[in-house]
Amino acid sequence: MSDQTGTKIAFLTANEGIERVELTEPWKSVQDAGLQPELLAPKEGEVQTFDHLDKAETRPVDHTVKGAKVDDYAALVLPGGVANPDALRLDDDAVRFIKDFVASGKPVAAICHAPWTLVEAGVLEGKRLTSWPSLQTDIRNSGGEWVDEEVVVDGNLITSRNPDDIPAFTKTLLGAVRG
Template identity: 60%
Template sequence: MVMADELQGKKIAFIATEGVEQVELTEPWKAVERAGGQPELISIEDDEFHAWKHFDKADTFKPDKTAEEAQVGDYDGLVLPGGVANPDQLRTDENVVGFIRDFAAAGKPIGVICHGPWTLIEAGVVKGRKITSWPSLQTDLRNAGAGWVDEEVVVDAGLVSSRKPDDLPAFNAKIVEEFAEGTHEESAEKTEQAIHAEATPS
């Protein structure tokens, strides 16, 4: 049961762009608002973009900030929704990737669903982490050193992951719980190890 003030005073970043699966953006957003948190939309540019509902264009969304403008220290949690085209573009933007890497390095809680983990792979922060995703990402995640599992929702030291829109009720409950708990020292340590491994030639 989400309490109305569980996230009072906490600001939660949502990073998305053209092609985001709408329900994976809007449902966690509502969950954060219901818990008293303040969601803020970050994107590559400040132009409006279309969300998608499966293979059809859905509503348009106007970002509050660009990834270049956003500061990790201003946020208490991060949500990375899915949709195929959305993370495919986000992972090629150095400001987005840098923000995610720094967010993970700070040990702050992150929620990621569906194809969203692609950006985590690009940021080099999944090695040694237990995670789930849309099934087609499992090889990518395992190749990046993550332990992939097929479960509705997975929590690993503040990293919350789910597979698909059907998992949203469980995902939303867990991200609110983790965002309320705050920074995880264990998550920061795991991220540091993952980034170090990424930077060290094999």
């Protein structure tokens, strides 16, 4: 893509339980690159971010995931936090959107606990990825190969382990969006 201005990047979260830095830092990098981040969630209103287990800021939801279309976005970002992906796994619209996005071939970037949503979407068979270490068994049981690396790219999937990996995670995401 030669002209990045106006290119939308979907950030999909539950309405509560998002690790703040895993949403706000990639969001800022996307904005700084001249792209347009949009926050999708199951319900309208706001999402509640957390600094580990402590409530942090709220952010306004741009659109519900139920009405979201893969064709409207250049990439999908899945922030972590323990409660966030666990809640998204129970939302049929979120799981469908993730599955469709992976199938589209467009970049899908998941950090920390967010690969739980990829497990639920059933898209990890034969894929190599990383995550927070406690997800290893779930990833392996869903047919994926778990590795302990800062950032892993397999096809259109981009994964990282934790907030310390955010610089490499966002650099890889932006590189994939630029093609």
